[in-house]
Amino acid sequence: MRLHVGCAMWSNTAWQGRFLPHPLPPGERLRSYATWCNAVEGNTTFYATPTRSTVESWARQTAPGFRFVAKLPKSITHDRRLTGVDEELRSFLEAIEPLGPRAHALWIQLPASFGPTDLGALAGFLHRLPRSHRYAVEVRHRAFFDDARSERLLKGVLAGSDAEWIPFDTDTLFRSPPTSDAERDAWAKKPRVPRRAFALTDRPIVRYLGRDDTARTVEGWQPWIGTVAGWLREGRSPTVFIHTPDNADAPMLARRFHDDVRALLPGIEPLPEPVPVEPLTLF
Template sequence: MDFGKVRHPEEINFELPPASPATQLVLTRLTSATYLKPKIYLGCPTWANKDWLGTYYPAGLPAKDFLHYYSQQFNTIELNTTHYRIPDQTTVAKWCGAVTPEFKFCPKWPKQISHEQELLHVESATDAFCTALLHFKENLGVSFLQLPPGFGPNQLNILEKFLTDLPRAIPLAIELRHPDWFSDPIAFEELSAVLEACEVSTVITDVAGRRNVLHQRLTTATAFIRFNGYLHNTTDYARADAWLEQLTTWMEQGLQTLYFFVHYEEIIHSPKLIRYMLEKLATVSGLPPEGAMPIPQPVQGSLFD
């Protein structure tokens, strides 16, 4: 993730800000009386990871089989390919046929809708993408709409109309980057009210160079977090510990679904951090920490066999 990239991440204060008091109110209001345990999904931004060959994938695995083995290791993926092209039904069926029934795809909305037209006059493209999303069926997680850096509070009415017209069957989270959303408390609360009314989640992004997007405000009982690791050392794991503490609190307050995506420039590090988090989350979720583990590789024979 290039957004928020800095030259010296070791100089950044990665401390999490306090959770918004409104988050607890939202979770308390939305939690069902039959709520038991949250659904937890941890994954990466891509399955096309050649660096995993011989560790998380079998050595020599053909690229066409990467997704299948990815779904054996993780239960969700941040599907960025849909940002560039709306997939047809055949493609979606092929993807879904490669994964487990419990696996969730989280498709990113097309840039034509979000960046090129900024939600204006996008009815045809929106209908086409919503149709594609529904083809994922039970494998559809939460889609996410990343708005461009220039999309600011003065365009809230455009966002509200877009969300109001969107079918409720489409799970959605919104990622905002314009700094004015976060520097103006009134604008941010107006935004949050719209998202709550439309049953749309927020995306929380944890990157080095833009700490203001780490807002800790949930508008539904779903948390969608994009975490960018940098240092591959105790600093990143301390950041993970802080997130685990926050997530545990939200679970106690009624969080129903968690999506947590780990980005690294060197993708080999992502499964290590995910495995660490899975083992920690197992103690509060009661779920076994499955996946994100190197798999046994065939051992070539020797002259002495």
């Protein structure tokens, strides 16, 4: 039994000398991160399709069982809104091919303006995708959360292509006013949508956003402990990504979440031992 956990990125300035050795060349940071977590969100691919050589480097730094949830480029999901994107999609799929089994799912994050009237475009897009990959969709339009019919229609579209619905749980962030610059920035940018805790497939994916205060982050994820443990008992293979507004402690928090679930299910395979980080010196 294996639970995959990870962060929104594999490199952060605040991690250097704490979770990742410092100095460490950019081409080695993913390898070190992969000793802390066994999954990562592929947010960088949202801004541009990476070169094949870059993706080959990612594959070399990770084991085949490591999970990337790679986000489709915004040119596909936001600019073209899934229409007339065959060439962009082909280029993206060719670029990430070196990941092989590490490409756990391709993540289709849709803009908040993509609503129920756009479900035909989503259905057509999912139908045209190659079956060689798994797919997961994140929606932000309030109708999918507030209107039962819209939610039911979305679930039907996703089920028709065996695609997962990725919940982005921001409930803890918005539970009380922000207390730091990073939290204020997150309040301005992150979606304020209700928590959804169901799985449509055997590979559910959760994105959880806490606070910069560790205690409040841990308190907020408690409902997910039982949910994720339940999925594992059912034979599902979940992936959980832990965020905070500043992400300064995200690798440690991801491992703590893993420990919390493992306390309920001791049979879960342990995470790898992190690479030792030498203490900073003056010389």
